[in-house]
Amino acid sequence: MTTLLHASSLSGGYGGEEVVRGVDLSVCEGECVAVLGPNGAGKSTLLRLLAGILPTSSGSVELWGKSLHSWRRREVACQVGFVPQIVNFAFPVTVTEVVQQGRAPHLGAWRPPSPHDHAAAAAALARVGLAGHGGAAIQHLSGGERQLVLLARTLASEPRLLLLDEPTAALDVRHQLEFADILRQLVSEGVGAVLVAHDWNFALRLAHRLVVLHHGRVWAAGQPDQILRPELFGEVFGVEVEVLQRDGGPLTVLPRRLARRREESLEN
């Protein structure tokens, strides 16, 4: 399998403060890697470093074996689709206009959209199940529908690698399952994905490998059945969990209570 992205000893952060420290991570074609960890662990920062949105302080990122620094931003955007946590729409825009923004990296400054660009945007919108909503104002959609539109905008650029920053954080269970189905389908077609998530069970439905971040460093990494042990949750999150698997399905994490260490610190 082709390696799409390879990060080595990657560090970076904001204003001289390192939030991510020495992270190694790689993603192959048709593989989904979930990045998990407590709040402030550096998950979103890692994703921005991988996308080249935030400059690295040390280490390297390679896309298709070529250093990220040697890519132009537009070239990266044609290959790598980044779905941010939040997108603000300060002005009224229709769903179609938002999805067509995904074609911008292919168009440059002056070229108007071609029939292929329109077709790619329409296909992306159909793929997320919102084909009939093209004329609606984005401001009038629910949070779940809006998140699906953002996924469609990313898919319209026909990326080969997806970087998703907590895409289901604001979604109800139905929209979460819809989102998971679309992502699973894309990965089965050969798209690579790095999924930052808080919801372990959502990540376990999709991920081939997990990377657990704690204080900006990789605390554990590997296939879910290799690294998922209750002690991991005690060490990283300070909670006691039960890890279940039923009928050969995906592993499920069931939180039980705060770990003793955490309880003691709360009492003090």
Added chain:
Amino acid sequence: MRRAADLILVVVLLLAAGATLVLGGPAASPREALAALSGGGAPEVRTIVFGLRLPRLALALVVGASLALAGAALQALLSNPLADPFLLGISGGGAAAATAAYVVLPAAALGVVPAAAMAGAAAATGLVWWLARGPLGPSPTRMILGGVAVNAATSAAILTMLALAPSPRLPGVIAVTMGSFASASAGQVGWLVPYVLVPAFVLLLHGRDLGLLATGEESAAALGVEVGMVRRRVFLAAAALCGGAVAFAGVIGFVGLVTPHLCRLVWGGSTRRLLPRAALAGAALTALGDLVARRALAPAELPVGVVTALLGVPFFVALLRRSA
């Protein structure tokens, strides 16, 4: 639908221009002006129409287009519907410097007032940029807050100078602070037109990038926008357009703020589509505003900034109610 709207915009622009030339003032009647425009008429009427009204119209068109284009670009750049050259302190900086020049300089040196206005606008731009700086570059929120601070400071400076200004200089100061095309000349137009071409081109070049920046910096970067470079270029280009406008016409409010919103109602949310149309609509609105300023209380002339504000405020309130 949009093609029809484009056509209507061009027709409105031509009508506004024609009305300004024909109805521009009491010195020549509409019939005499029409005769002059069709190649006939008395020589003095031709002088009025081509020597006075035409440069004034051309200046109003260029200034209106500059302000509306700068406003549309700044609103997208800062993801803020309230952003315009006035809010960001750029107009205020130009007006304060021009006012200072009027108050301080001897009469023989008043030709440098436009240069002072441009220098003031540039200084205000630099100051806002400096105030907005942060570890990841200037942020839109800090730029707006910095602009508000610079605007407040320049307003205080202008009011102080107005209080101290010798009375013969007051008309010039009022023209700067409230906007006027009364001193328009072919020479000014000949200077301003080539000057605005480069910043206008820069803004149109980045139209698509601006549409993406309107959804936030991270979102724009993810879609291939070199955020830092585009932000620098667009801010400087918008400031340059505004500086040129203030230099020759003073502060004309609401054109940069309201015109982009008006155009969004007709042409939708695409910034790339919006920018050229906002420029044409701003040109038409400013020309009409100047016509109203000249005719409403003729033979007295209102400051054009007062007219654009009077026309702009009700529209803005209606827009606010509609969005609620």
